[in-house]
Amino acid sequence: MGRRRPDTPTLEEVAARAGVGRGTVSRVVNNAAGVRESTRRAVQQAIAELGYVPNLAARTLAGRRADAVALVVTEPDWRLFAEPFFSEIVSSLGDALADTGMQLLLTMVRSDTERKRFLEYARGGRVDGALLVSVRADDTLPDMLAEARLPTVMLGRRSGDEHVSYVDADNAGGARSAVTHLLATGHKAIATITGPLDMYVAQSRLRGYRQALAAAGLSTDESWIAEGDFTEESGRRAMARLLARHPEIDAVLAASDTTAAGALRELRATGRRVPDDVAVIGFDDFPLSEQTEPRLTTVRQPLAEIGRAMVRLLLEELEEPALAWRHVILRTELIRRDSA
Structure with a gap:
């Protein structure tokens, strides 16, 4: 844990820059009456130059909270x-x-x-x-x-x-639990469809997938991983890529329920039965997961x-x-x- 940076400008520094008293700056900040226009402009210019931000606690005490x-x-x-x-x-x-x-x-x-x-x-x-x-x-x-x-x-x-x-x-933990379940139910050719990998959430779910496979002594070759963007269409396209690389896939972890719905579409289109031929697990537990055919096994995050x-x-x-x-x-x- 850490504290916020203390080097932001103070009310006193604004007052010194504008050549006025602290009370005058406070009145300008709070848009109070009784300040000459030239003085108000000088204070506003000092605020802009210094990047001063009014203290939120003080504004709250003064009844200035935006709610x-x-x-x-x-x-x-x-x-x-x-x-x-x-x-x-x-x-x-x-x-x-x-x-x-x-x-x-x-x-x-x-x-x-x-x-x-x-x-x-x-x-x-x-x-x-x-x-x-x-x-x-x-x-x-x-x-x-x-x-x-x-x-x-x-x-x-x-x-x-x-x-x-x-x-x-706990995105990594959720992905681990999903892959561990797939392994426990006899699946070994397990692929994953990720979210956008410039997002930590997607990286974490991918990490959990890899950790579970590694713990079971299985390979985490990159060809078993296809990047998506959490949308249904990206799930369909990613599933098609994975099937082209590895027709023997028997399970897939998708990084979201909508991605999993796209994977289900592609599996149906290629004649594969779920879960008989390929098991599918999503992530999120949105209402969508109850509406897919078949109903989606998924990792619930408590939104x-x-x-x-x-x-x-x-x-x-x-x-x-x-x-x-x-x-x-x-x-x-x-x-x-x-x-x-």
Whole structure:
């Protein structure tokens, strides 16, 4: 655990830069009356030059809280907004905020320009904190928000060495349990369809797949791995690639339920029976998993609990802005149905 960086500009530094008193800066920050326009402009210029962000706790005490939280989606591919994950997590976070009196504002941030625009929007006091979803490994937005002292919590993480608060599921453990189940039921030619490998969640599920096979003394040759993007169509295409390489496949772990649904389509199209010829396991346990034919065995990640934990961490940071960043990892569960 670590503390936030202490080197952000202070109210006193803004006052010194603008050549005014601390109280004048406070009145400008809080948009109070009684400040000459020339003085207001000088303070605003000093704030911009120094990158000063008003202390959120002080604004709260002054009745300046926005009572709004930004749900920031950084996914650049619009197709993925049709996937069940996004509706499930929005519902989960909305339910968790329902009794707080705070609004959940959905914001898309997919480029450097949009990152800068959102940072300025947040610095303007329009939101009290941010919940980040679908963050890629190289995304700098979480660091920008943390340095701006805006309470921020991510769903998932960018790497194993994350310095921003996050809530995550045990993705590697979930994948291990799925592959262990396949091995225990007699499968040995086990392939996997991953998510986008520039996302830590996909890397973790792939790592769990490899760990389970290695523990059983089986090969983890790269030809048994096909990258997808969590969509159904990517699952279908990846399954076709895997079957072309290894017609002897007898099981597949898909990185999401929608990916697994695509794999089921391709297996049916090639005349393979599930689970008799090829067993299939998904990941997430969305309602979709009950609607596939056959019903999908899958790894459940507790999205409702994830949403509650994200909101809890964010509210704690709002109450105590100097609080250290925290990491919460929740357990997954293998849900056995008909496909494996």
